[in-house]
Amino acid sequence: MIAPRPYRSTPVFDEETLPAALRASHSTKAGTWGLIRVIEGELRLTFPETGRILLLAPGKPGQVNPGEIHFVTPLGPMKMQVDFHSLPPLSA
Template sequence: MADVRPYRSTPVFDQDTLPAALRARHATKAGVWGVIRVLEGRLQFTCLDPASESVLTPGSPGVVFPQQPHFVTPLGPMKMQIDFYDQAPFP
């Protein structure tokens, strides 16, 4: 199995520096997967299609599929980063 690595990662954001664009509805581009990694604290991950909500924590990342509309909401103090992949990040 090939070792899949991200082609780009965001800076580490906290509850104060998390961009407004990530707190509002947005989506990855065609052919791009995102993996939301919580480094500290908790983050609510809301997918709009299909509709679902989950709480992300360290060790429990969120996967965004290509063109999937979603947004995130900090649940108190947190730190997070997003890795972007041009193929499915998990087998």
């Protein structure tokens, strides 16, 4: 599963440097898809409006659609990065 190239990426965050804004409910802007990639460890991706919860790990990224409210929770030591795309990065 290969995603198209992102137009922007965050720095790599770990469980200590993960910003509070990503741990709280937020959404991507219109026309922007987020692809959350875990480099090490595990991360929980929660969509509070639907109750959907995904467990992300290396090789198991999580896609966030434009305007979709979500937040992440580290599950112990981890490293992650968010890539931003103008088209859906993963096929359904």
